[in-house]
Amino acid sequence: MTNDDLLPTHIAVIMDGNGRWAQARGLDHLEGHRAGADALRRVITECTELNIPYLSAFAFSTENWRRSSREVEGLMRLMVEFAEKEAEELKQNGVRVVPIGDLSGLPRDSAEALRALRQYTGGSERLTLLLAVNYGGRADISRAAAIIARRAAQGELDPNQVDAGVVSQHLYTHPFPDPDLVIRTGGEMRLSNFMLFQAAYAEFISSKVLWPDFRAADLRRALRTYRRRERRFGTRTQTQKEG
Numbered sequence: 001m002t003n004d005d006l007l008p009t010h011i012a013v014i015m016d017g018n019g020r021w022a023q024a025r026g027l028d029h030l031e032g033h034r035a036g037a038d039a040l041r042r043v044i045t046e047c048t049e050l051n052i053p054y055l056s057a058f059a060f061s062t063e064n065w066r067r068s069s070r071e072v073e074g075l076m077r078l079m080v081e082f083a084e085k086e087a088e089e090l091k092q093n094g095v096r097v098v099p100i101g102d103l104s105g106l107p108r109d110s111a112e113a114l115r116a117l118r119q120y121t122g123g124s125e126r127l128t129l130l131l132a133v134n135y136g137g138r139a140d141i142s143r144a145a146a147i148i149a150r151r152a153a154q155g156e157l158d159p160n161q162v163d164a165g166v167v168s169q170h171l172y173t174h175p176f177p178d179p180d181l182v183i184r185t186g187g188e189m190r191l192s193n194f195m196l197f198q199a200a201y202a203e204f205i206s207s208k209v210l211w212p213d214f215r216a217a218d219l220r221r222a223l224r225t226y227r228r229r230e231r232r233f234g235t236r237t238q239t240q241k242e243g
């Protein structure tokens, strides 16, 4: 089965390349992140226009704390700014923002801004944006394991019934569908700990475009590539291509 006429239900983007973008222009790294927020805005708009129901965006990983305190603080401030400035327009455009990741590990004002954004846009239904902040795939799975273990210890859950479906129900991304397509900008060929469980059968596209330069046209190009892919999910099919 090919998916010629199918758009993905859920696109996930690993927004990488902000630093290189800034460096190439002799700008401060934080200017790259600021331009990255503009790129996210454009991709959100394009997804609403294409009627894509779910978009995930990797904004800050559990490993990004290893960066300089100046950069981390700048990113946290940017998060607050984005949440406050964009709330109205996101809501008007039917975008619901669901932060995923450990908000309790963020500075209080960043966590509050993200919670407020979730609350404010909660009624929107056109596009769900899963904004991954202080998110790591390993932390996601470990947290699910801990919740499941606790529930099993309390007799709420039979350990023999724990399967991939049960694990999935305890991830940050529940009840949303798994990504069909993961796009990484900046040219790297790795997941960097993003949605390790959820992306098991996602198509992966690495784009050399640096995230602040990523435009609607780049997204549409990725979608054309996606349509040419044959998703087999472990089966053997007649349409299997040569080479």
Ligand code: IPE
Pocket: 015, 016, 017, 018, 019, 020, 021, 059, 060, 061, 064, 075, 186
């Ligand atoms: C991605 O851009 C954004 C975050 C990780 C927050 P980078 O800052 O990693 O950009 P490069 O990889 O250094 O170009």
Ligand code: IPE
Pocket: 014, 015, 016, 058, 059, 060, 061, 064, 188, 190, 192
């Ligand atoms: C991945 O980018 C994380 C985000 C885009 C938020 P990184 O720049 O942190 O990834 P590595 O360090 O190159 O693997």
Ligand code: MG
Pocket: 016, 017, 018, 186
């Ligand atoms: Mg990077």
